[in-house]
Amino acid sequence: MTQVNLSKGQGVDVGNLVQEDKVHKDLYSDPHIFEAEMDRIFTKTWVWVAHESEIPDVGSYKTSFVGNHPVIVSRDRKKNIHVLLNRCRHRGATVCEKKHGTTRAFTCPYHGWGYSLDGELRALPKPEEYEGLFDKKDLPLQSLRTESYRGLIFATFNNDIEPLEDFLGGAKKWIDLFMKQSGGFPLKVLGDHRFRFEGNWKIQLENTTDAYHFPIVHKSFISSLDDQTSDIFDFLDGAGYVEDLGNGHSVMVMIPELVDLEANLDEPIPNRFKELAEELAKEGLSDMEVRRLVRAATGSGFNLNLFPNLACSMAFFRVLRPVSVNETEIHHIAIGGEGAPAAFNQKRIRLHEHFQGPMGFGTPDDSEGWERVQRGSVAGKDGWILVNRGMGKLIKREDGNVAGAVCSETGMRAAYRKYKKMMTANEAE
Amino acid sequence: MTSNNTVPANVIDFINLEADLLDHKSYEDWLQLWTDDGLYIVPVDTQETDFANTVNFAYDDAEMRRLRTARLSGGESVSSVALDKTVRSVSRFRLLEETETSVRVRCAMTLNEVRAGRLLTYPGDVEFELVKDAQGLRIRKKVVRLLHAGSHLATVAFIF
Ligand code: FES
Ligand SMILES: [Fe+2]
Numbered sequence: 001m002t003q004v005n006l007s008k009g010q011g012v013d014v015g016n017l018v019q020e021d022k023v024h025k026d027l028y029s030d031p032h033i034f035e036a037e038m039d040r041i042f043t044k045t046w047v048w049v050a051h052e053s054e055i056p057d058v059g060s061y062k063t064s065f066v067g068n069h070p071v072i073v074s075r076d077r078k079k080n081i082h083v084l085l086n087r088c089r090h091r092g093a094t095v096c097e098k099k100h101g102t103t104r105a106f107t108c109p110y111h112g113w114g115y116s117l118d119g120e121l122r123a124l125p126k127p128e129e130y131e132g133l134f135d136k137k138d139l140p141l142q143s144l145r146t147e148s149y150r151g152l153i154f155a156t157f158n159n160d161i162e163p164l165e166d167f168l169g170g171a172k173k174w175i176d177l178f179m180k181q182s183g184g185f186p187l188k189v190l191g192d193h194r195f196r197f198e199g200n201w202k203i204q205l206e207n208t209t210d211a212y213h214f215p216i217v218h219k220s221f222i223s224s225l226d227d228q229t230s231d232i233f234d235f236l237d238g239a240g241y242v243e244d245l246g247n248g249h250s251v252m253v254m255i256p257e258l259v260d261l262e263a264n265l266d267e268p269i270p271n272r273f274k275e276l277a278e279e280l281a282k283e284g285l286s287d288m289e290v291r292r293l294v295r296a297a298t299g300s301g302f303n304l305n306l307f308p309n310l311a312c313s314m315a316f317f318r319v320l321r322p323v324s325v326n327e328t329e330i331h332h333i334a335i336g337g338e339g340a341p342a343a344f345n346q347k348r349i350r351l352h353e354h355f356q357g358p359m360g361f362g363t364p365d366d367s368e369g370w371e372r373v374q375r376g377s378v379a380g381k382d383g384w385i386l387v388n389r390g391m392g393k394l395i396k397r398e399d400g401n402v403a404g405a406v407c408s409e410t411g412m413r414a415a416y417r418k419y420k421k422m423m424t425a426n427e428a429e
Numbered sequence: 430m431t432s433n434n435t436v437p438a439n440v441i442d443f444i445n446l447e448a449d450l451l452d453h454k455s456y457e458d459w460l461q462l463w464t465d466d467g468l469y470i471v472p473v474d475t476q477e478t479d480f481a482n483t484v485n486f487a488y489d490d491a492e493m494r495r496l497r498t499a500r501l502s503g504g505e506s507v508s509s510v511a512l513d514k515t516v517r518s519v520s521r522f523r524l525l526e527e528t529e530t531s532v533r534v535r536c537a538m539t540l541n542e543v544r545a546g547r548l549l550t551y552p553g554d555v556e557f558e559l560v561k562d563a564q565g566l567r568i569r570k571k572v573v574r575l576l577h578a579g580s581h582l583a584t585v586a587f588i589f
Contacts, residue, residue: 357484358486
C-alpha cells in the first residue's frame with residue numbers, strides 16, 4: 001500500500017489529560033488534540049464503515065468515512081467486499097458522491113479515469129501520453145484492509161493491527177445477542193436518520209453508556225409512553241450494569257430481561273405490541289412465530305459501545321463521524337428483517353422514528369445536552385470532566401470483566417483507557 | 430399541462446392559518462385542523478412515495494400528533510424549551526387536483542428559527558390533501574419535503 005501522510009497532530013501529549021477518574025476539558029475543544037486523534041486512533045484501529053445488507057448485490061456500493069478519509073464500500077463481481085479510498089489516482093477528485101447505489105464502475109468526473117468495483121484502474125481517455133510512464137495496474141483506488149463480523153464491515157489503514165475478531169474480543173458475544181432482533185430473518189438496514197451537533201465526538205461516545213441522563217434528558221419521551229412501557233424504561237434502580245469488555249468496548253445492560261430476545265418467549269405480550277401480534281397472527285403465523293417476532297421487535301435491552309465509532313444501541317446502529325473538534329455527524333440506522341412480515345419491519349421503523357433523528361422524541365434532547373457540554377466545558381482556564389461515577393462499587397461479572405451499576409461511568413472509563421493507550425503509544429514511535 | 434391554476438381562496442386562507450397556528454405554537458387549535466385518519470409526514474428521502482415502509486423524520490397519526498405537541502409544549506424537553514419561536518411563509522400555491530369532497534395543493538414553505546444564537550432556515554415543498562366537510566376544510570395528509578432532508582439536519586424542536 002502506498003504510504004499515506006498521517007503525521008498531523010504531531011507532538012500532542014495527552015498523557016496527563018486522561019486520568020482514570022477524570023479527563024481534561026481540552027479533550028473536547030483543542031484542535032491539535034483532534035488532529036492527533038484522527039491520526040493515532042482513526043487511522044490506527046478498526047473503524048466501522050457499513051453493514052453488509054447495505055451493499056447486497058454485485059455492483060452495490062455505499063459512501064462512508066474512516067475518520068476524515070472518504071471511502072467507498074463496494075461489492076465486486078465475485079461478491080467480495082472492498083473499502084476503497086474515494087480519491088482518484090490522477091489528481092485526487094472523489095469518484096463517487098452518492099450515498100449508495102449500484103454501478104458497474106466508478107468513473108472520475110474530472111478526466112474520466114475508470115475504476116472497477118474492486119478499485120482497479122481499467123481505462124483512461126487518450127492513454128498515449130502516458131506511454132512508458134506507468135502501468136495501469138499500479139494505480140488502483142487505494143484499498144483498505146477490510147474484515148467483517150456478523151455482517152458488520154470494518155476497515156483500517158493499519159496493516160499490522162490484530163484480526164477484527166480479536167479486536168472485538170469480549171464484544172462478540174454481545175453482537176451475537178444483538179443480531180437476534182431481526183426475528184430469525186437476515187438482519188437488514190431499513191434506512192437512517194442523519195444529524196449533526198456542535199460538539200466533540202467523544203461526548204457522543206460517552207453518551208451511549210450513560211444511563212444516568214436517561215430519566216432527566218428523556219423525561220418528555222418517557223411521558224409519551226404507555227404506563228407499562230415507561231415502567232420498563234425506569235431502569236436506574238434495576239439489576240442492570242455496565243461492563244468493561246476490554247479494548248475500549250463496553251456494554252450497558254439496562255433491561256436484563258431483554259438481553260436474550262430468544263429466551264422467555266412464553267411471557268405475556270406487552271400492550272404496545274398487541275396490535276402487531278394480532279396482525280401477524282392474521283397473516284397465519286403460529287403462536288410461537290408471533291411471540292418470537294414480537295419479542296424481536298422490542299429491540300435488545302442493552303447498548304454495546306464499540307470503540308471508536310459504532311454502537312449497537314437497543315434497536316439500531318449508532319455511527320459517529322468526527323468532522324472537526326467541535327462538530328460531529330451521527331447516523332441512527334434503523335434495522336429489521338430481510339423478508340420479515342411487513343408489519344414487523346413497519347413497527348420497528350415507527351419505534352425508531354419515535355425516539356431517533358432530528359425530529360424524534362429523544363435525539364433532540366440528547367443533542368441539546370451535548371451542545372451544552374461543548375459550550376460550558378470551555379469555561380475557566382483549567383477544568384476536568386468527571387467519569388468516576390460508581391468507581392467505588394465495582395464488581396466482577398461472570399466473564400471476568402469489571403462492571404459497575406447501570407448508571408455508573410464504567411463504559412466511559414473503558415473507552416478513555418483505550419483512548420489514552422492509543423494516544424500515547426504513538427508518541428513513543 | 431394546463432396553465433389554469435386557480436387555487437380556491439379558502440384553501441390559501443386555510444394553509445396560511447395552519448402556518449400561523451404553528452408559528453405561534455397554538456397546538457390545540459392545530460390538532461383540530463385534522464381528520465381522525467390524517468397523516469403528517471416528513472420523509473427522509475424526498476423522492477419516496479411508500480412512507481409507511483420507510484424511515485421518515487416524522488410519520489404521525491392522530492395519536493403521535495397529540496404526543497408530539499404535548500412534548501413540544503410540556504416543558505419537559507430541554508431542546509423544545511430552548512426554542513423561542515419560528516417564522517415561516519408559505520407561497521407559490523399550485524392546485525394539483527380538486528373533487529367535490531377534496532382538494533390537493535402544493536406550495537413552497539420557508540421556515541426560520543434561531544438556535545443557539547444562529548439563524549437557521551428550512552426551505553421545502555409542502556403537499557396538502559384537504560377534505561371538504563360541513564365545517565370547512567380538514568387536513569387528511571400533509572407531506573413536507575425539506576430541501577436538505579438528505580443531508581445532516583440539526584435538532585428540530587417545532588412542527589414544519
Ligand atoms: S482527477 Fe480523476 S481523472 Fe483526473
Ligand atoms: Fe440519550
